[in-house]
Amino acid sequence: MKGSRAIIQSLTDQGVDVVFGYPGGVLLPLYDEIYDSDLRHILVRHEQCAAHAADGYARASGKVGVCIGTSGPGATNLITGIATAYMDSSPVVALAGQVASHLIGNDAFQEVDTLGITMPITKHSYQPMDPAEIPPMIKSAFYIASTGRPGPVVLDLPKDVQEAELEYPQNIIIDLPGYKPTKKGHPLQVKRAADVIFKAKKPVILAGGGVILSASSEEIFKLSELLGAPVTTTLMGKGCFPEDNSLSLGMLGMHGRKVSNFLVDDCDCLIAVGCRFSDRTTGDVSKFASKAKIIHIDVDPAEIGKNVPVDVPIVGDAKIILAHLIRVISQMEGTQKKNWTQHVKEFRKSCIPRLSFNDVPLKPQQVIKEISEAVTDDTILTTDVGQNQMWMAHYFTSRNPRKFISSGGLGTMGFGFPAAMGAKVALPEEDVVAVCGDGGFLMVCQDLATIKEYDIPVVVCVLDNRYLGMVAQWQKLFYEERISHTKLGEVPDFVKLAEAFGVNAYRVEKPGEMKETLREALKSGEPGLIDVIIDPDEILPMVPPGCGLTEIVGEYKIERDVPGEIPYQPSAAEEGGD
Amino acid sequence: MTNERSHIISAVVLHRPGVLQRVAGLFTRRGFNIDAITVGPSEKEGIARMTIISRGDEKVLEQITKQLNKLIEVIKVRDLDPPSTVLRELCLIKTHAPHEKARSEIIQYANIFRGRIIDVSPDNLTIEITGAPDKIDALIDLLRSFGIQEIARTGPTAITRGAKTI
Numbered sequence: 023m024k025g026s027r028a029i030i031q032s033l034t035d036q037g038v039d040v041v042f043g044y045p046g047g048v049l050l051p052l053y054d055e056i057y058d059s060d061l062r063h064i065l066v067r068h069e070q071c072a073a074h075a076a077d078g079y080a081r082a083s084g085k086v087g088v089c090i091g092t093s094g095p096g097a098t099n100l101i102t103g104i105a106t107a108y109m110d111s112s113p114v115v116a117l118a119g120q121v122a123s124h125l126i127g128n129d130a131f132q133e134v135d136t137l138g139i140t141m142p143i144t145k146h147s148y149q150p151m152d153p154a155e156i157p158p159m160i161k162s163a164f165y166i167a168s169t170g171r172p173g174p175v176v177l178d179l180p181k182d183v184q185e186a187e188l189e190y191p192q193n194i195i196i197d198l199p200g201y202k203p204t205k206k207g208h209p210l211q212v213k214r215a216a217d218v219i220f221k222a223k224k225p226v227i228l229a230g231g232g233v234i235l236s237a238s239s240e241e242i243f244k245l246s247e248l249l250g251a252p253v254t255t256t257l258m259g260k261g262c263f264p265e266d267n268s269l270s271l272g273m274l275g276m277h278g279r280k281v282s283n284f285l286v287d288d289c290d291c292l293i294a295v296g297c298r299f300s301d302r303t304t305g306d307v308s309k310f311a312s313k314a315k316i317i318h319i320d321v322d323p324a325e326i327g328k329n330v331p332v333d334v335p336i337v338g339d340a341k342i343i344l345a346h347l348i349r350v351i352s353q354m355e356g357t358q359k360k361n362w363t364q365h366v367k368e369f370r371k372s373c374i375p376r377l378s379f380n381d382v383p384l385k386p387q388q389v390i391k392e393i394s395e396a397v398t399d400d401t402i403l404t405t406d407v408g409q410n411q412m413w414m415a416h417y418f419t420s421r422n423p424r425k426f427i428s429s430g431g432l433g434t435m436g437f438g439f440p441a442a443m444g445a446k447v448a449l450p451e452e453d454v455v456a457v458c459g460d461g462g463f464l465m466v467c468q469d470l471a472t473i474k475e476y477d478i479p480v481v482v483c484v485l486d487n488r489y490l491g492m493v494a495q496w497q498k499l500f501y502e503e504r505i506s507h508t509k510l511g512e513v514p515d516f517v518k519l520a521e522a523f524g525v526n527a528y529r530v531e532k533p534g535e536m537k538e539t540l541r542e543a544l545k546s547g548e549p550g551l552i553d554v555i556i557d558p559d560e561i562l563p564m565v566p567p568g569c570g571l572t573e574i575v576g577e578y579k580i581e582r583d584v585p586g587e588i589p590y591q592p593s594a595a596e597e598g599g600d
Numbered sequence: 601m602t603n604e605r606s607h608i609i610s611a612v613v614l615h616r617p618g619v620l621q622r623v624a625g626l627f628t629r630r631g632f633n634i635d636a637i638t639v640g641p642s643e644k645e646g647i648a649r650m651t652i653i654s655r656g657d658e659k660v661l662e663q664i665t666k667q668l669n670k671l672i673e674v675i676k677v678r679d680l681d682p683p684s685t686v687l688r689e690l691c692l693i694k695t696h697a698p699h700e701k702a703r704s705e706i707i708q709y710a711n712i713f714r715g716r717i718i719d720v721s722p723d724n725l726t727i728e729i730t731g732a733p734d735k736i737d738a739l740i741d742l743l744r745s746f747g748i749q750e751i752a753r754t755g756p757t758a759i760t761r762g763a764k765t766i
């Protein structure tokens with residue numbers, strides 16, 4: 023068969039049923055095969071959206087997402103999406119067309135060194151020069167993308183190789199002598215960790231995206247219960263532990279919750295699982311969890327000790343290691359439960375953010391509150407980047423893994439909407455809502471055409487503040503309010519924009535409207551956009567760059583008497599106290 | 601940094617196009633330093649051995665080995681212990697030798713250093729020398745006064761002493 027046919031056969035062998043792509047000259051052989059194959063192809067309107075959609079597909083489903091772009095500009099348009107997937111360890115396979123092999127290196131039309139450009143932002147990459155290499159390379163690509171610490175893999179496909187003939191093998195043998203991800207943790211290290219945890223009086227669990235990738239939410243829950251230890255998460259870990267649990271502290275870091283930042287600062291043992299201690303999570307590393315012994319569980323040995331010195335590293339699959347750790351700790355003589363649980367719970371209650379505001383223009387807190395009320399535990403929420411993302415991270419209560427999807431490491435504006443599209447394609451039964459900023463959404467708005475044409479009924483909520491809000495926030499806080507090029511102005515009219523694409527559009531301006539409108543938009547079963555006019559001046563307190571986690575600038579608005587997003591029974595101690 | 605020193609990193613890698621680029625790219629991207637890098641076929645078909653000389657403290661070295669190990673085409677990585685490692689480099693030195701006296705002195709130096717004269721022309725000599733880099737440095741220093749015209753060094757390659765392999 024032809025190379026192009028072998029590509030499709032190999033994808034099908036890997037269980038791929040949908041790809042997000044955009045054709046071009048060197049991809050004609052492949053697209054000609056797609057024409058009469060069973061593979062579902064979704065024509066995006068910009069390759070960046072193909073990559074983000076594949077990424078959103080992967081994050082929502084846990085399966086590998088696939089995107090396609092042509093050589094040269096098609097491949098370079100994929101780059102941002104590939105880098106986004108790389109930073110957040112998302113399993114994506116990106117197929118890029120390449121000029122015919124005899125032209126490579128000649129600066130041929132639409133030639134770009136895709137392998138060279140993508141090397142630092144991929145887990146691995148392949149370029150078959152012989153069509154017989156296609157089946158093993160694609161099989162390897164999927165294996166590499168989805169195992170160990172997941173990540174994107176690029177296949178660079180020269181046009182002539184797509185056209186050449188090969189014998190499709192019965193058995194595809196892959197040989198990767200340099201790739202053997204560790205699964206089980208070293209028993210001695212697990213024992214050491216158990217000893218540290220057992221002796222600790224004030225342990226905190228820090229759960230990162232690795233908890234979601236390794237499906238160890240349940241283990242985190244059990245460990246938290248066993249110890250009475252609170253759980254904080256990174257942005258990527260959000261949803262791995264139910265945030266309405268009285269031991270959930272919410273997100274940690276620069277834009278984290280006060281209770282998280284202070285308790286991590288105070289703890290004597292930090293059990294970090296599947297996280298990489300990014301600067302956005304730790305603040306000034308020299309001040310990070312400085313009183314704590316740090317246990318770090320991660321599948322990637324290179325993450326251990328990279329940013330933060332660690333007392334007990336354990337390399338391997340978090341699920342296996344946590345189960346092992348829980349077993350060892352439960353068998354230890356004495357009490358596992360810590361006394362500080364009560365203090366944690368009370369501190370947490372005192373920090374519950376206020377969400378209800380009657381203001382017009384709408385406060386983002388009120389908007390997020392109404393979004394929470396309009397969706398269910400099964401709804402998938404994606405965010406874009408900026409204030410919208412931090413508000414969602416801060417104020418939205420997540421209860422399940424893979425339901426909160428956001429670009430963490432790269433912080434890619436324009437991610438939220440196409441990622442939602444990919445998530446909806448992966449899980450058509452679930453409601454999918456993208457919460458975006460006006461700036462970020464405009465970067466990818468052309469793909470309203472895609473959701474309309476393919477009837478992918480996601481609902482986009484544009485938090486419309488007419489500012490590049492997050493940057494403007496920094497200008498206000500750290501640059502003497504010199505608002506340099508962060509005001510977006512009056513255009514576009516997002517309602518008209520959506521209508522031009524035939525997408526149902528709504529505008530929300532007053533308290534109470536968001537919940538109703540989002541419900542209605544979701545119920546319609548059609549693609550929709552809600553333009554939400556919000557207060558551009560609302561600012562979330564934050565830790566300035568280079569500061570320790572407790573050096574928070576700004577005042578949190580706290581919910582004390584109005585029922586907050588987390589219902590609770592006030593304890594006797596609290597009623598009498600402060 | 602305090603305990604920064606030179607390290608000899610030996611890596612067993614798949615002998616494929618692009619491997620060198622991946623390794624070199626990793627060093628630049630992560631801000632690791634490379635003093636020298638050599639690569640060539642190993643005892644196994646399809647497998648190459650790479651020797652990288654890099655400076656850094658323990659933490660940096662740990663990152664270098666771990667990051668190298670993450671590359672799919674890298675099979676094994678070792679930070680070799682200098683006392684139990686044989687390190688050799690090949691160097692070709694083209695020097696002026698305009699008269700008989702210079703010529704015989706150069707030949708004597710070459711002999712002392714177990715070098716060989718591999719090319720002669722009326723005004724020049726070319727010396728081949730293998731050895732540890734500091735030995736080569738020493739010969740180069742001695743030859744400077746004659747007027748060195750060209751130096752070509754391979755960069756060091758290394759192997760562990762005794763029966764141990766990596």
Ligand SMILES: Cc1ncc(C[n+]2csc(CCOP(=O)(O)OP(=O)(O)O)c2C)c(N)n1
Nearest residue numbers: 408409410435459460461462489490491492
């Ligand atoms: C592609 C890209 N360009 C620039 C930035 C820098 N940046 C981070 S947040 C932000 C503002 C985002 O504005 P908007 O999308 O309106 O969201 P808001 O902060 O107002 O909610 C910018 C420009 C980025 N993260 N990504």
Ligand SMILES: [Mg+2]
Nearest residue numbers: 459460489491
């Ligand atoms: Mg904005």
